Amino acid sequence: MGIEVRNVTKKFGAFEALKGIDLSVPDGELLALLGPSGSGKTTLLRIIAGLEFPDTGSIHLNGEDASVRSASERRVGFVFQHYALFRHMTVSENVAFGLRVRPRNLRPSREAIRERVMSLLKLVQLDWLADRYPGQLSGGQRQRVALARALAVEPQVLLLDEPFGALDARVRKELRIWLRRLHDEINVACVFVTHDQEEALEVSDRVAIMDKGRIEQIGTPDNVYENPANPFVYSFLGNVNLFHGRVHSGKARIGDIEVDAPDHGDASDAPAVGYTRPHEMEVSRELSGADAIGVSVVRIQSVGPNVKLRLKRTDSGQFLEAEITRERQRELELKVGESVFVRPRQVRVFIADPSEVPINYQI
């Protein structure tokens, strides 16, 4: 049941947009397709909807092969990034559209359509705007109308293409929570595309991280965040500090410090890359043991409850980022230009593939 994507590939000219995608989304699950632009996530979504056709592979919706069906026969709800509301129709006409175009024998009565439209508009809390035109609504309101319109046809699956991409940060956050609540009410398989890792981790049941036409990892938000399968996933899911070093029988040596790398017990003196998130960096004034890196403070920036530090290694000149709580900063009273020590509390070690320079998403 739900959505099943089997070995789908798609080329646009010489560009391979999707390289063999397998994915299954059961009923009631909210899955986020997360990836940088050009990773193929929107193409995959459009193929599921039938707006694009795969070169190979098949799409199964609720157990039936939907590959041969056109978009209009698939009964999917699709929410477009730029809403795609019919600009010459009122809000209620927009929502009613999917019901009004049904063949006569399947079309609900005029009364029933009106009732359904009003109840959907109530669901998205916009019943008071029923007679307005899309041009008279704000971005967030338009997106909710688009969602009500998609739900009107009682879709088997719901697909959302960067649904909040064009909205400002506050509305975005609100709609995110609201989408999650709505999804729990309607209980259909739901896929949404985003390039915002925070959004993906916060809303979804599972996250599929895509890059260059492949799914790199799929799992619950906790799982992918805690156990990233490869450097790409690690660096895509948040800011990172990167250390180059070597790994030898379960121990990684990075500069002056040594960390455990239990995954690489059989490695013998291989080049390695270590990743640490800024909040996993411990900052102290005294050198406690040998496992610390000498740095100087370059910039101090308060963000909400935390303080972000930009640091420069005294040995290599490389920049590092650390995030400490306000309380810790009050204890330390760090100032720009001071020399301190940092120690990564946790390092994820990957054997470096010299051909693949990991992209650093550190901002």
Place this chain on the structure above:
Amino acid sequence: MQNAAKSHHETATGRAVRWALTFVALLFLTLFVVVPLALVFVNAFEKGWHGYLAAISQPDARAAIRLTLIAAAAAVPLNTIFGIAAAWSVSKFDFPGKNILVTLLDIPFAVSPVISGLIFVLIFGLQGWLGPWLEDHGIQIVFAAPGIILATMFVTVPFVARELIPHMQAQGREEEEAALVLGANGLQTFFRVTLPNIKWSLLYGVILCTARATGEYGAVAVVSGHTQGGTNTIPLHVEILYNGYDSSGAFAVASLLTLLSVVTLIIKKVMEWKSSGAAVHGN
């Protein structure tokens, strides 16, 4: 301008330049547009209402009016359908040769109308490619109504498509895709989503197309053969009357075309006003 006046920056010379430019523009328009147009009507009524009515109800004039209307009635709907199809394919689909299609659309604009007429004579005329075959089957195209319709169609091909393409390209495909996903079939998508969105530019294109179809001279002159009461359109009839020193008759018939273009302009203006109103409303 208000700002300039308020801040006292507009010097005496500035004001003089402004008035001089306005005066030149108005003078030019009066001399080259208003006066000639007025003269058309003055000359048309030279022999009073009776002379005017006689000139336009004379059998040859009536035949010319009828042929013009027939040519427009054939060319405008066909070019409308073609224009929608061409604009649709260019703006909603990607296919090889798309740019060539767009360029080809402009050929009737670029080619002299006389050449356009000549093309049809070369194809369908007695000495043309299909001439002998057509004659064997008793079909006459050149120097008959079909030739005039073809020539009119040729010169008016780009009007509707040219008007629609930029508009449809700017609108993108998302609304149509949304309609499809919601279960609409192709026809429903066209009539309920695409057509309402393009109706103003479509009407505008149709009006321009009609104006050109009724007023076309060059291409039609070549294929017509100038048979009085047979293969003359309004512009050709005007010329014949004028060459026959019946200037008031010529102007009377010409006033019909002039009136048509004035009405066209008014409709166009009203529509622009309406569509900009709709844009404010809808966007």
